[in-house]
Amino acid sequence: MRGTILLSHGSDSGPEATKVSALAALAEARGWRTQRPDYREDDARGYAASVALRLARLNAAIEACGTPPLLVGSSMGAFVSALASLEHPVAGLLLLATPGAIPGSGAVLDLRHGVPTLLIHGWRDEVCPLQDIVAFAGRRHLPLLVLDDDHRLSGSLPTIEHQFASFLDTLA
Template sequence: MRGQIILSHGSDSSPDATKVSMLAALAESLGWRTQRPDYAADDARGHAGSVAPRIARLRATVEALDAPPLLVGSSMGAFVSGLVSLDVPVAGLLLLATPCEIPGYTRAFDLREGVPTLLIHGWRDEVCPLAGVHAFAARRRLPLLMLDDDHRLGASMDAIAAEFLRMLDQLADAA
């Protein structure tokens, strides 16, 4: 086995969501172990109310591992993956359709400096405004891949898979 990947779905979604399912299957076919926490009970608390329980669930999942994992998150899953990286070691972050804030939640989006990170966002994202993630990426000098897609990034699965494979290769080479 190569390493561990934890894939976090977006709000009001599930571990069987299209993006996390496709990426998990791709990683598993290459010998990576994956986990997809189920945040449905947390999401029942509303957007702002779900953040702290999601962070606690993801952090506990990471802490139970024997090595730092790659965290992959979509939307709310990206938001909590970044915040969890501040508290526990992670091998990398692949963050899709990342919100830079959750209305009603006091903390803004952040992540641990020095962690290999790729942000992927749709030009037409109607849920998470481009300006926030663009400004964050610019401040941190992080790679930001902009795709001609909306929040769900459903038309960009091939491009996302290619970037995911590139990140897995980089992590495997670093190990």
């Protein structure tokens, strides 16, 4: 086994969501262990209230890994994955459709410097403004792939899978 990947779904979704399921299957076929925390109970409290709850759940999963995991997240899952990297060593971050902040939570996007990171976002994201992630990536000099898609990135799954496979190859 190459290591563990924790895949965090977005709000209004679940651990069986299309993107995290497809990426988990790809990683498992390449010899990685995967886990998909279930945040639905946390999300029932609303966006702002769920940030701390999600972060606590993800931190517990990271601590149970034993070695630094790769964190993959979509939307709110990406946001808490980035924040978790501030508290724990991680092997890398793949962040999809990432919000720059969660209104009302007091939390803004941040991540540990020096962690291999790939950001993927949609040009037509109607939930998380593109300019926020472009500004964040620019300040940190992080790679950002912007696709002709909306917030769900469902039309870009083959491209995301290809990028994820390449990202895994760089970590192996």
